[in-house]
Amino acid sequence: MxxxxxxxxxxxxxxxxxxxxxxxxxxxxxxxxxxxxxxxxxxxxxxxxxxxxxxxxxxxGFVNAHTHLYGVLAHGLPLGKAPAGFWPFLHDFWWPMVEDRIDHDMLKAATAWQCVQMIKSGVTSFYDCLEGPHSLPGCLNVQAKIVERFGQRAFLSFETTERVSPENAQLGLRENADFIRERKRMGGLVQGLMCFHTTFTCGPEMIASAFDLASELDCLVHMHCSEGTYEPEQAVRNYGKRPIEYYADLGVAGNRMLASQCVQLSPHEVDLIADRGIRVAHMPLSNCEVGGGIAPVPELTARGAIVGLGTDSYIDNFFEVMRSAFLIHKAHRQDPAVMPAGLVWKMATLGGAQALNLNKVGCIQEGWQADxxxxxxxxxxxxxxxxxxxxxxxxxxxxxxxxxxxAGKTLYQAGQPAGWDESDLRRDLHLQANRLWEKARD
Missing domain, CATH: 2.30.40.10 (Urease, subunit C, domain 1)
Incomplete structure (x- = not known):
């Protein structure tokens, strides 16, 4: 060629x-x-x-440092009333009406649709966090086959949680570990990483197990962190420390750690993230959706922390995510000089690649990947x-x-056949969304 x-x-x-x-x-x-x-x-x-x-x-290309491919199925889900706060959002809506209902057919339709939307938005690499405790086992391989069809660079993971049962948590850890091993053996653009939910759904032994497996498998560990005030309050109540401080005490706070959200941080936690090399994925729009707050991203970047941008599968137009990161912090800090456009572009490209530990991705330089x-x-x-x-x-x-x-392969070119039929993908997504919504009404 x-x-x-x-x-x-x-x-x-x-x-x-x-x-x-x-x-x-x-x-x-x-x-x-x-x-x-x-x-x-x-x-x-x-x-x-x-x-x-x-x-x-x-x-x-843009690097979406955090998304939930299955999340599109919940867009527009009929609700009697909006959840009033972060904990009700999880406990009364997201867990029972979305996560716990996800099955393999839903995953296939959502993954295909979201891959296409990301490609059309300039996203060449992404990290997906699958939350669906009853989709185990085999859910990551279901997703991987779809992602490979569309050609993006991706990390896939299952979000392990003990909220269902200790046995389900072990299934989640095994799902991640088996997928990581298999994908390392196969090579290719789709790989895996270790993942668990939070300090309030996972105990210290399970968290330590996740990091031990990641060390053995040489991969990152992802968790949601301080998305709202709920987790810090729980961590202080249960452990006497805020989440990042708690991870430091457990001996796992370091550059193997990929923490998403990181909204409600103390100044000491900002310092710990920067000093320990913890990687952060920032989701400005979904933070607004759940009423979590506005993350201290200007403080993190000023301290030299690695920060990428993610959609959280809330609003998938990556330009809108960049605009929000560009504008929201100016309003919050009442300072038009914070978060200049060049810094935001870095977060959307090299910052995301660094957050995911991608090699030679996120810049246009000789010897780097043609993404x-x-x-x-x-x-x-x-x-x-x-x-x-x-x-x-x-x-x-x-x-x-x-x-x-x-990787030098054209995934999309305006004015040329795209390689997919979006009407077919939409029909499949509607079918599976209706299945989810029917279950949620039961």
Whole structure:
């Protein structure tokens, strides 16, 4: 297969560094081999296939550092009244009406739909956290087969919990461990990691077991952390310490730890996250949905913590997630200088890759993976290196995506057959959503 040149007007190499004007890339065997001015690439590689991209921006693909693929099934689920607070959201709605009802057929439909929506939103890599205690065993392999069909880079995990029973928790740990081993043996773009829920649904022995398995298998461990005030209050009541402090006392707070949400943190916990190398996934919009609060992301990034962005499968338009991260913290801090657009773009690309411990993903550099997207740059007002990040975050959406590729393979190209029939995927999703909703009404 011949090498390929992509020749855009703008190239984002390493956010938040200024973009490069009329620079492009050469790709061969799924890897970026050259990053150079467009004219030099044309001259030096005359036999390469050329993709002309005038008035377009070439950027690393987005990395969705936290989603729940099955979560789309709950969008619009009929409710008598909205849950009043974080604990009622979990105890009265999410657990009994969604998580506990998930089965394999629902997973297949939701995974296929969500993969397509992420691709159309520029997401080339993602981490999924499956919560469905009665979908065990075999649920991760069900998802993996669907993800492989669409070609993204992904980490899949099952969220182990003791809230159902100790036996169910052991099934969850085994699901993760078996999947991680099998995927490491197979290689490929779909891999696994270890996962458990929270300090209030998992005891210290189970948490230690998860980290022991992750050490043995050389992978990350994910957990939800302090999404609202409930978990910190419970941790102080039960353990005399806040969650991150509790993890530090258990001896597991380190760079193997991927903590999502991290909304209600104390200043000491912010320091612990930065000092211990704990990785964080920030979900600004879903934090609003559950009334959890606004995470101290400006403080975390100022301390040098690794922070990526995630959708939480609440609003899956990644540009909307970036806009929310760009704007919400300005309002909360009453400071328009916090969370500049270049930093947010970094969180959406390299930050997410670092949060997931992805190798050579999230930047456009020689020797790095060709996980890329092209975005239309016909903005309402003129663009330049001084405002390109702002223009992209404020004025772009999935309909402006022109190309998405992972490992050099084109997953989506505007104006070309997409490789899927979205009407079929929607019909399957409606069927499975109705099944879930019928169960919820029982």
């Amino acid at each position: 011949p090498s390929m040149l992509i020749l855009p007007e703008w190239l984002i190499s390493v956010a938040p560094q200024p973009p490069l004007h009329y620079w492009g890339v050469r790709i061969n065997d799924g890897v970026i081999t050259h990053v150079a001015p467009n004219a030099d690439l044309r001259q030096n590689f005359p036999n390469s296939t050329v993709l002309e991209a005038p008035r377009q921006v070439l950027s690393p 890329l997207q092209l975005i239309d740059a016909d903005f309402p007002t003129p663009d330049g290196e001084w405002n390109l990040y702002d223009q992209l975050i404020l004025y772009r959406n999935p309909e402006h995506i022109r190309l998405v590729m992972t």
